[in-house]
Amino acid sequence: MSAPSKTTGQKDSAVGNLKETVGKTVGAHNMAQRGREQHAAGEAEINAAKTQGYAEGTADRMTGKKDSVVGAVTGDSSQQYAGNVRQEKGERQQEWNK
Template sequence: MAEPSKASGQYNSVMGSAKEAVGGAIETVTGSTQPSSWTTAGKEQHAKGETEIKAAEAKAYAEGLGDRVQGKIDSVVGAATGDRTKQAQGNIQHDKGQAQMNINA
């Protein structure tokens, strides 16, 4: 199974919505009270896309949390040992992780 992707999820969400619209137009023209195959397929593809977007966001959030924790550890160790480079790198990694979490919250 492929990694979840926001881009792929957006594509499926938009394409699913488009198929739903086509299905709705077909139903209007034909006067059908049953959902067309376009409508059904569109709803399924849209839902798949939205699920993939959420999975990609959750994965990125977890990765940001990992960076944040590891950065904090490195920063504290660097401060305790007097290693300013390690401390600075830890602070940068911590901040990067925090930003990634904020984007995907």
């Protein structure tokens, strides 16, 4: 099984909505039901991708903070800088996946 994807989830959600609408319009109850199911699966995949992205952002933020502090304490400015960059990356990733 592949990792959850916001893009795939959005596609499935939209296609599911379309199928449901068409199914309801033409009286094809099976198509409408499959559309509802595809839409729900797409929304679930979007939420799973956001959760995974937020968790990855948390890990980057924490590791970056640790590296920044260790770099500052040891006087290693390149480690401190790399830590700050990773921490900021994690913060952006968390914000994007709220």
